Amino acid sequence: MKRKDIIEFEIDKMEFGGTSIVYINDKEIHMKGGIKGQKVKAIVKKARSKKAEVKMIELIEKSPLETAKTCKHFDECGGCTILSLPYETQLQIKERQVMDLFLSQDIFGFKFLGIEKSPQNTMYRNKMEYTFGDEKKDGPLTLGLHKKGKHIDIMTVDDCVLVDDDFIKVLTKTVNYFDDKKLPYYRTMNHKGYLRNLVVRKGINTKELMINLVTSSQEDFDMTEYKDLLLSLDTEAKIVSILHTINDNLADAVNCDKLEVLYGRDYLNEEVLGLKFKISPFSFFQTNTKGAEKLYEIAREFIGDNKDKVVFDLYSGTGTIGQVMAKSSKKVYGIEIVEEAVKVANENAKLNKIDNCDFIAGDVAKTVKNLKDKPDLIIVDPPRPGVHKDAIKDICSFESKEIIYISCNPKTLVIDLVEFKNYGYKVELVKCMDMFPNTPHIETVVKLVKI
Ligand SMILES: C[S@@+](CC[C@H](N)C(=O)[O-])C[C@H]1O[C@@H](n2cnc3c(N)ncnc32)[C@H](O)[C@@H]1O
Numbered sequence: 001m002k003r004k005d006i007i008e009f010e011i012d013k014m015e016f017g018g019t020s021i022v023y024i025n026d027k028e029i030h031m032k033g034g035i036k037g038q039k040v041k042a043i044v045k046k047a048r049s050k051k052a053e054v055k056m057i058e059l060i061e062k063s064p065l066e067t068a069k070t071c072k073h074f075d076e077c078g079g080c081t082i083l084s085l086p087y088e089t090q091l092q093i094k095e096r097q098v099m100d101l102f103l104s105q106d107i108f109g110f111k112f113l114g115i116e117k118s119p120q121n122t123m124y125r126n127k128m129e130y131t132f133g134d135e136k137k138d139g140p141l142t143l144g145l146h147k148k149g150k151h152i153d154i155m156t157v158d159d160c161v162l163v164d165d166d167f168i169k170v171l172t173k174t175v176n177y178f179d180d181k182k183l184p185y186y187r188t189m190n191h192k193g194y195l196r197n198l199v200v201r202k203g204i205n206t207k208e209l210m211i212n213l214v215t216s217s218q219e220d221f222d223m224t225e226y227k228d229l230l231l232s233l234d235t236e237a238k239i240v241s242i243l244h245t246i247n248d249n250l251a252d253a254v255n256c257d258k259l260e261v262l263y264g265r266d267y268l269n270e271e272v273l274g275l276k277f278k279i280s281p282f283s284f285f286q287t288n289t290k291g292a293e294k295l296y297e298i299a300r301e302f303i304g305d306n307k308d309k310v311v312f313d314l315y316s317g318t319g320t321i322g323q324v325m326a327k328s329s330k331k332v333y334g335i336e337i338v339e340e341a342v343k344v345a346n347e348n349a350k351l352n353k354i355d356n357c358d359f360i361a362g363d364v365a366k367t368v369k370n371l372k373d374k375p376d377l378i379i380v381d382p383p384r385p386g387v388h389k390d391a392i393k394d395i396c397s398f399e400s401k402e403i404i405y406i407s408c409n410p411k412t413l414v415i416d417l418v419e420f421k422n423y424g425y426k427v428e429l430v431k432c433m434d435m436f437p438n439t440p441h442i443e444t445v446v447k448l449v450k451i
Helices: 087-104 165-181 224-231 289-303 320-326 339-351 364-370 389-397 410-422
Strands: 006-010 013-015 019-024 027-032 039-047 051-061 111-116 127-134 141-146 154-156 195-203 208-215 238-246 258-264 268-272 275-279 310-314 331-336 357-361 377-380 402-407 425-433 443-450
Touching: 006 019, 006 051, 013 087, 087 111, 087 410, 087 425, 127 154, 127 165, 141 165, 154 165, 165 195, 165 208, 165 224, 195 268, 208 268, 224 238, 224 258, 238 268, 268 289, 275 320, 275 339, 289 320, 289 402, 289 425, 289 443, 310 320, 310 364, 310 389, 320 331, 320 339, 320 357, 320 377, 331 339, 331 364, 339 357, 364 389, 389 410, 402 410, 410 425, 410 443
Parallel strands: 027 051, 111 425, 208 238, 310 331, 310 377, 331 357, 377 402
Antiparallel strands: 006 039, 013 019, 019 027, 039 051, 127 141, 127 195, 141 154, 195 208, 238 258, 268 275, 402 443, 425 443
16 A cells, blocks of 8 residues: 555544544554445555555445434535434444543543433534635635635535524624625635634523624724624524624634624623523633533532532633532632633622632643642643643642543543553543534543542
8 A cells, every 4th residue: 555545445443533443454544534334435645564544535335324314514514523423323432432542541440430411412502613715716705614624615504503593593694794795704825804703602591692703904894784784683592792803813713802892792691500600702611501511510420529628620711610619619729821711700700609719810730839728629621632741740749639630632631641640640430421412522521539
């Protein structure tokens, strides 16, 4: 097998993160995407003696496992790669993938409590970040998600099953309005153009809607008509916030140079497990609200009685976990790098009449060692790259009896767990929570105890 060869095979296995694997003549072939049982044609990108990387060029035959109804975007959209699998099959595959990752790092001897379903497996997302573009060169304006394997082409996802009708109404109105106005979309290649993103957020339990249009500063367009058009929409949730963000940052991400409130307020309310949370436009909030309630309940079960404990909530975001734990704790300290999220977390605590939480802005790897109180329990909920090695060292130096690790990336989780083991912690309990149905992602909760 050599570079540029075209090969055909049936997919044997799906690894966590959306990679397929097949063994051909003792060679381990890796391919992005694909579903177990699919027959595919692929081109060899890299070939070594024992391994090869290939790219799918044609789906020859669907997998017999693919019996679920899909949406009209499924074949081309890079969003829900496993929507065609029945939900029970998705859960079995994800559970196996997480266990394989634990085994790959020789992590044994813990109690595995299986995988918890998402309360909803469609229409579960409370936030979507859409991008403006076109589907083909100089075609009509599109607004949505990137096409599978494409960096530039954007498809309007008006049949997406991950969100409810409110998202679709805002998306459709916005793309049609700006297509009529013939405003140019922002091109990431030459950094020219105006329309960049549309971010829609919904308070699932409060039925509030935030709409944030993100543009460059390259035009001076009056947004009054657009704002009025949005307000005339017949949405289930009440529109409480319409924002215009100016972003001239060259990176292909939603950043904020200037924020203008076109209507209402600059935050959204949400409720989780009876607590109120103000969510600001750029701070993290779990994207599956009903799933987040289950996730936090799993963490609570793992902790059991935390009466009079001093708790560290590291990577605290808007302070959800800390506040869920606060009622029965003596004191909670949260650390979060996004200052705006910290400000909101402290406001949220006040709103919930919680006075034993202190959220601090900073990088966990630099700040946690400055905390003076000795924790009985540490909860870490890091972003996808996991916990920095320096932070693991500092966290372990507190010698708390228990650590709860909530992870959205089991690949970095298992690597970090080995590091925690080196500092004298052992994995006691593991449970997965499917926060992201129809996609390859999964949340995993781990309880570590000091040996
Ligand atoms: C997976 S989110 C968890 C948020 C929160 N625990 C929740 O459930 O809503 C990870 C958070 O870590 C923050 N973060 C990323 N790197 C960080 C760092 N080095 N130090 C502190 N916080 C960080 C992100 O801004 C984000 O809010």
